[in-house]
Amino acid sequence: MHIQANHSLLPYNTFNINVKSQYYIEISKQSDILTLRSDLKMASLPWRIIGDGSNILFTQDIEGVVVRCTYDKLKIVKEDDENVWLSVGAGMKWHDLVTYTVKHDWWGLENLALIPGTVGAAPVQNIGAYGSEARDTITRVQTLNIYDGQRIEYRNADCKFGYRTSIFKQEFVNKLLVHRVTFRLRKLRFGKANLVYEPLKNALSDYSKESLTPQMVYDAVVTIRQNRLPNPERQGNAGSFFKNPIIDPDYFETLLAQYPDIPHHKTLDGNYKIPAAWLIEQTGWKGRSHGHSAVSAKHALVLVNLGGAKGSDIVELYQLVQEDVNHKFGIYLEPEVIVM
Template identity: 70%
Template sequence: MHIQANYSLLKHNTFHVNIRSQYYVEINKQSDILTLRTDVKLASLPWRIVGHGSNLLYTQNFNGVTLRCTFNKIRIVKEDNENIWLSVGGGVKWHDLVEYTVNKNWWGLENLALIPGTVGAAPVQNIGAYGAEAQDVITRVQTLNVFDGTHKEFRNAECNFGYRTSIFKQEYINRLMVHRITVRLRKLAHGQANLSYEPLRNALSDYKKEEITPRMMFDQVVSIRKQRIPDPDMQGNAGSFFKNPVVDAEYFQTLLTDYPEIPHHKMLDGTYKIPAAWLIETCDWKGKRYGSAGISEQHALVLVNLGGATGAELAELAQLVQEDVNHKFGIHLEPEVIIL
C-alpha cells in the first residue's frame, strides 16, 4: 500500500478532467484500511471511494483521501451441471470480466460488454444495457467498511437494486467499498441469448435462437456500442449522462397529444419510460458545442470533452440541457453520472 499526495485523478476518470486529490491510496485487502485509520491526519479527512471513474464528473479538487480497490482475483467458487458461480475482485475491469466469461462460453454478462469501469462499481450503479442489468447475475456483494475495515456481505435481495442505483449508492455511499462480488452464470447448453433489445434481435435475425452463442452476442453488443458511443480513450465521456425519465400514464397521454411520435416503453406498473436521448435531440442539442464541452454527434445522451474541458464546464452544459428539456416537455432529467 502506497499513500500518494496531491495526486492527479486524470487517468481515473473517463471524462479526462484533470483534478487532484489531497491523498490517493489503492486498497487490496482489509488490513490496508486498518493501517490507514491509524494515521490521525488521514483519519480526520473525508474519504471517497472510486473505481475507474467512468460514472463520475469531477468539478473541483478533493481535499480528502481517494480510495480505489485493486483486488483483482477471479475464481470459481461453485458449479453444478447448469451453473457457474464466480467470485470476482472489485478491481477487475468490467469488460475484461465479460470477455473472460464469453471465452468460457458462459451466459449472463454478454449484453453488458464494453461498459467501462470496474467490477466494484457494477453493483453500486447497477450497470445495465441492452435488456440486462448487473442485478440479474449478482448473487452476493462483499464489502469493506472504510471506517473500521469490517467485512459485510449482502445477498442480492439486500442490495436494494433499482434503475442505476443500489444501497451502495444511497445509504452506504463512501462508507462501504465493494471488495468482491459473486455472479451466477449459465453454462452454454443451459442458457440462451437475451434478445429483448430490438437492435440486437435484428442484428442476429438470420440465426435461430438456439444457434446463437455468448460470443456472437458479445461481438454484436461491442459493435453496436462502438457505433453509438464514442470511445472514452479518444474522446472523454461517461456514456449515458442522464437516466431515461419515467412519467405517469396521465401525463404521458398529454405528451402524446403534443408529440404523437414520442418513443416510449410501457412499464409493468402502468408508467411510461421515455428515451432521454430523444428528448435532448428534439431540443436540438445533439452535436452542439458549449466551450470545450459538447453533446456527442453519435448519441444525444452522451456529453463529451472536446479537449481541455473542465468538470464545471461539462456540469454547466448538463444544466442547460436539463433546463431546455424541462421547459419544452415538463420533464426533469436526472443525471446518471455522479457530479462531484
C-alpha cells in the same frame, strides 16, 4: 497499499478532467484499511471511494482521501451441471470479466460488454444495457467498511437494486468499499440470448435463437456500442449522462397527444419510460457544443469533453440541456453520472 499526496486523478476519470486529490490510496485487502485508520491524520480526513471514474464528473480538487480498490482476483466458488458461480475482485476491469465469461460459453454478462469501469462499480450503479442489468446475475456483494475494515456481505435482495442505483450508491455511499462480487452464470446449454433490445435482435436476425452463443451476442453488442457511442479513450465522456425519465400514464397520454411518435416503454408498474436521448434530440442539442464540451453527434445521451474542458464546463452544458428539455416537455432529466 500505495499512498500518494497531491495526486492527479486524470487517469481515473473517463471525462479526462485534471483534478487532484489531497491523498490517493489503493487498497487491496482488509488490513489496508486498518493500517490507514491507525494513522491519526488519515483517520481524521474525509474518504471518498472511486473506481475507474467512468461514471464520475470531477468539478474541483478533492480534499481528503480518495480510495480505490485494486483487488482483481477471479475464482470459481461453486459449480453444478447448469450454473457456475464466480467471485471477482472489485478492481478487475468490467469488460475483461465479460470477455472471460463469454470465452467460457457462460450466459449472463454478454449484453453488458464494452461498458467501461471496474467490477466493483457494477453493483453500486447497477449497470445496465440492452435489456440486461448487473442485478440479474449478482448473488452476493462483499464489502469492507472504510471506518473499521469490517467485512460485510450482502445478498442480492439486500442490495436494494433499482434503475442505476443500489444501497451502495445511496445509504452507504463512501462508507462501504465493494471488495468482491459473486455472479451466477448459466452454462451454454442451459441459457439463452437476451434479445429484448430491438437493435440487438435485428443484428442477430440471420441466426436462430437456439444457435446463438454468448460470444455471438457479445460481438454484436461490441459492434453496436462502437458504432453508436464515442470512445472515451479518444473523446472524454462518461457514457449515458442522464437517466431515461419515467412518467405516469396520465402525463404520458398528454405528451402522446402532442408528440404521436414519442418512443416509449411501458414499465411493469404501468408507468412509461421515455428515452432521454430522444428528448434531447428534439431540443436540437445533439451535436451542439458549449465551450470545450458538447452533446455527442453520435448519441445525444452522451456529453463529451472536446479537449481542455473543466468539470464546470460540463456542468454548464448539462444544466442547459436540462432546462431546454424541461421547458419543451415538462420533464426533468436526472443525471446518471455522479457530480463530485
